Amino acid sequence: MKHLPKHLQPRWRYLAVGIETWPDAALDRDQFQRALWYSAQNLLGDVGSADADLTLFGFSHADGSGEAVVRTRRDSVEQARAIIAAIDSVDGVAVGIRVRGVSGTVRACEEKYMGRGREGTDQRHVVFGDAERSAFVRDGRVDVQTDEAFTGATTLDIH
Structure with missing residues (x-):
């Protein structure tokens, strides 16, 4: 199967998301991905959630705080922000979620908004x-x- 020409390939944006929970709460990647999909479906419906195409790229959570990288289509960034803001619990665990920023690549997203950039030496x-x-x-x-x-x-x- 051939690749699509560059001008027909989908354009992506990556959202850096900060997550806060109670210190004893345990979240995993699958639970958070499922919460993203359910929130998208409830807010936009089946067609809209499929068009936004939210995918969890990176996820970490420990001791009440965590972060995630969420991928969405370039023209659906505002919808993705609304979907993420609509999440108030993940599998019955109360969560506070904040979008830290949006970037065009995963690497830039991690370096700018998640503190994983190169240290100045x-x-x-x-x-x-x-x-x-x-x-x-x-x-x-x-x-x-x-x-x-x-x-x-x-x-x-x-x-």
């Missing part, structure tokens, strides 16, 4: 153990390169 020369050494600094953490390997330190440990 700064390379410096520091004094550690009475010698000048090369170090990598990330968010207050310092990895100092010694003769054998790296040593973890804080900004207070270096001069």
Whole structure:
């Protein structure tokens, strides 16, 4: 079977979704996907929910908080936002859901709105153990390169 030409292929948008529940609540991917589909069907009907084509791409939930990436068609973003906002419980578990942002790729969605972006690393020369050494600094953490390997330190440990 041949692929469709690029101009006929569907265009997708990815919604970053934040999820909050009670700390003892347990949610899994299948339950959340089913809640998305039921909400779409209740809000838009069978034809509208099929047209929006909501699919759960990424999902994680632990200790009362979680996040998900939801894929939808480019022209159905506003409908997808309404569908997600209409979810108030998942299999009897009360949930608070917030759309953090919309992106054109999964990678950009994760980096911009879900905190999974690349960390900014700064390379410096520091004094550690009475010698000048090369170090990598990330968010207050310092990895100092010694003769054998790296040593973890804080900004207070270096001069």
